[in-house]
Amino acid sequence: MYEELFMFYHKRQCEMCNNVPKDPSLCLICGQLICIRESCCRNGNSFEGVHHSRKCGAGTALYLAVNSSTIILIRGRKACAWGSVYLDEFGEEDRDLKRGKPLFLCNERYRILEQQWLTHSFLNINKKWIYHTNMI
Structure with a gap:
């Protein structure tokens, strides 16, 4: 259930700055919690x-x-929102958690995300890429 993941990471401190991030984000590759879009953990210009x-x-x-x-993808100098691998009981996303419905991991979406990761096919499949200018 997404609620368990949310409760575990929502008020967790960043390992780099020891602050609680405003928008905590979890790296799905290594599991590290990062302060996304915040300047506290800047490394040079990034x-x-x-x-x-x-x-x-x-x-x-x-x-x-x-x-x-939401899953956020970064590929080189581009970034995009992929969608979510957590859906409600009707198979719908709850972006920004506004509806308050319980969310569950959708194995099918997770496999799609995993396949795109393994084949590096993100740029070909996702159409709404933006240039992030190192500000993510």
């Missing part, structure tokens, strides 16, 4: 999300935004 993507995934990263259940 925010922590971009820096961690270079360190952990050679420029590619998958983050689960804990406060919204």
Whole structure:
């Protein structure tokens, strides 16, 4: 259940700055909690999300935004919101957790995300990429 994951990470401290992130994000590759889109963990000109993507995934990263259940992808200088692997009982996303319905891991969506990760096919499949300018 997503509620358990949310409760575990929602008020957890970042390992780099020891602050509780406003928008905690979980790296789906290594499991590290990062301060995404915050300047507290800057490394040179890069925010922590971009820096961690270079360190952990050679420029590619998958983050689960804990406060919204959305997967954020970083691939080189581009980023996009992928959607969610957590769905309600009717198979619908609850972006930004506004409806308050219980969410469960959707194995099918998780397999799709995993396949895109393994084949590096994100750029071909997702159409709404933005240039992040190292600010993620």
